Amino acid sequence: MTQASFSSLNALPPEQLSNLEALGYHTMTPVQAASLPAILAGSDVRAQAKTGSGKTAAFGLGVLARMDASRFSTQSLILCPTRELADQVANALRRLARHLPNVKVLTLCGGQPFNxxxxxxxxxxxxxxATPGRLLEHLAKGTVKLDELQTLVLDEADRMLDMGFSDDIDEVIRFSPQHRQTLLFSATWPAAIAAVSERVQRNPVTIDIDSVEALPAVEQRFFEVAGREKISLLQTLLSERQPASCVVFCNTRKACQEVCDALNASEQSALALHGDMEQRDRDQTLVRFANGSSRVLVATDVAARGLDIKALEMVINFELAWEPQVHVHRIGRTARAGEQGLAVSFCAPEEISRANALVDMLKLDIDWQTPPARRIVKPLEAEMATLCIDGGKKAKMRPGDVLGALTGDVGLSAADIGKIDVYPVHVYVAVRQALARKAYKQLQQGKIKGKSCRVRFLS
Known part of the structure; x- marks a missing residue:
């Protein structure tokens, strides 16, 4: 099937089309092609589409097309369930808005100073x-005004409901103008989401991209294994495949931490991501996994929403998801943008009813495989390590400043340096493991932009 180009959308100005081309957006994804005409026409839209399908650009282009940059008022609001997703969406919007001068995009999330x-x-x-809780604090204190709001976006709406934000969404609506465009995007479509749509939208255009037939190519392998043998099987599979990046899904925070601890005890580098963590620790975990400082992330479903890893080799369901839709969402993470992916699922005897539900939904015959014989566990070492440098955006620190310090004063080559992430008061930089200690010591003794900086070694 021929994919439509963005130039077929007459509502997008030439400057935006040039920006999209520079960003590598050459053709529209299915969700963009289906939703953008209605969004640009000002209609309400409710769309079911999984993470990684291009929905951020879909609503982002609509938001920017209606915006008047000369008016300094809040014209669009995007609600997200987690700070990680909010940061990801805000960064995407800033890239999409590069052709517009003086556009201000602001994130409002918990875990950051209110003042x-x-x-x-x-x-x-x-x-x-914004996330709902922190936004409501600002609305209550009058520091945010939505009187001129044109577009409201509810992103990952199903996860917001899972996290108990239903009443918060209704309260935000109370502060919003009645005549507005409301866009609702959800990876799954339970009855509760339909009810929200009925409450907050007017005659929405309904789009369903996340059908089973539309799933990307994912090789699925299922193993029936007793609960007490799952850790051993996980270690064996990681030893055999040696994935560069793998997410292991658990259903509870307790299981998540236990699995992570067991992997690290066997020198298979892993990080945990769950709801019991402080926001700073969550930020650092996501940065370290994304930049290759750990090869395995053990996560709960809620915590993993907003995870933006473009080349995830493997997903392992350590525990089968409670709902088939969640399983579909999990396995889709390892087959983004047409890439092949591998999803492995462990099923204990007490989980067989969940496996049967998957068979009914996915309409496939599960080929139960025999678990491989247990072998000596091979270490799974990370290629990179992460340094945390105090400074960040508040100190007007840029990636080039850090890169210059590492290649100049420290003497590293550009090939030894990975991702550089600039946060409000910190910069995280990935450096090859073999050179990380050297870089750490040299940065402690040197300067960036003429100033001494505090540096911490995270992994």
């Missing part, structure tokens, strides 16, 4: 990307 956010709101942002 700093309040000061940033002294001049109203054009676009706010």
């Amino acid at each position: 700093i956010q309040r000061d940033s709101l002294a001049h109203a942002p054009h676009i706010i990307v």
Whole structure:
């Protein structure tokens, strides 16, 4: 099937089309092709589409097309369930808005100082990307005004309901103008989401991209294994395949931490991501996994929403998901943008009813495989290590400043340096493991932009 180009959308100006081309957006994904005409026409849209399908660009282009950058008022609001997803969406919007001068995109999430956010709101942002709880604090104190809101986006709406934000969404609606465009995106479509749509949208255009037939190519392998043998099987599979990146899904925070601890005890580098963690620890975990400082992330479903890993080799369901839709969402993470992926699922005897539900939904015959014989566990070492440098955006620190310090004063080659992530008060930089200690010591003794900086070695 021929994919439509963005130039077929007459509502997008030439400057935006040039920007999309520069960003590598050459043709529209299915969700973009299905939803953008209605979004650009001003209609309400409710769309079911999984993470990684291109929905952020779909609603982002609609938001920017309606925005008047000369008016300093909040014209669009995007609600997200987690800070990680909010940061990801905000960064994507800033890239999409590069052709527009002086566009202000602001994230409002918990775990960040309220006073700093309040000061940033002294001049109203054009676009706010927020989690519901922190946004309501600002609305209650009058630091955010939605009087001129044109577009409201509910992103990952199903996860917001899972996290108990239903009443918060209704409260945000109370502060919003009645005549607005409301866009609702959800990876799954339980009855509760349909009820939200009925409450907050007007005659929405309904789009369903996440049908079983539309799933990307994912090789699935199922193993029936007793619960007490799952750790051993996991270690064996990781030893055999040696994946560069793998997410292991668990259903509970307790199981998540136990699995992570067992992997690290066998020198298979792993990080845990779950709801009991402080926000700073969650940020650092996501950065370290994304930049290759750990090859395995053990996560719960709620915590993993907003995870943006473009080349995830493997997904392992350590425990089968409670709902078939969640299983579909999990396995789709390892086959983004047409890439092949591998999804492995462990099924204990007490989980067989969940496996049967998957058979009914996916309409496939599960080929139960015999678990491989247990072998000596091979270490799974990370290629990179992460250094945390105090400074960040508040200190006007840029990736080039850190790269210059590492290649100049420290003497590393550019090939030894990985991702550089700039946060408000920190910069995280990935350096090859063999050279990380050297870089750490040299940066402690040197300067960046003429200033001494505190440096920490994270892994």
